[in-house]
Amino acid sequence: xxxxxxxxxxxxxxxxxxxxxxxxxxxxxxxxxxxxxxxxxxxxxxxxxxxxxxxxxxxxxxxxxxxxxxxxxxxxxxxxxxxxxxx
Numbered sequence: 001x002x003x004x005x006x007x008x009x010x011x012x013x014x015x016x017x018x019x020x021x022x023x024x025x026x027x028x029x030x031x032x033x034x035x036x037x038x039x040x041x042x043x044x045x046x047x048x049x050x051x052x053x054x055x056x057x058x059x060x061x062x063x064x065x066x067x068x069x070x071x072x073x074x075x076x077x078x079x080x081x082x083x084x085x086x087x
Contacts, residue, residue: 001080011035011072028074029054039070 007028011018018035022028033050036057040046047053061070 001083003078003080005076005078008075008077009072010074011070013039013070025074025076032072032074 007022007025009018009020009022009028009031011032020028020031022031029050032054036053037046040053040057042056042060047056058071
């Protein structure tokens with residue numbers, strides 16, 4: 001069976017989890033940054049650097065006083081695809 005690499009992004013938050021699968025690390029990080037942009041509540045401006053914004057958002061998540069914390073994981077894995085799906 002052919003194999004492909006995928007990137008699995010899991011964002012844990014107050015209402016559960018957002019789980020998405022991406023073809024590249026860059027695509028997964030773009031989705032993560034979009035989540036941070038949509039949920040930014042730190043009172044100051046979001047950093048221009050996407051990586052810095054992501055780090056700041058999740059580092060501060062535990063201290064926001066909302067009774068919950070947020071976190072994420074991003075893992076690369078290999079999956080096998082059925083031969084008929086590749087035609």
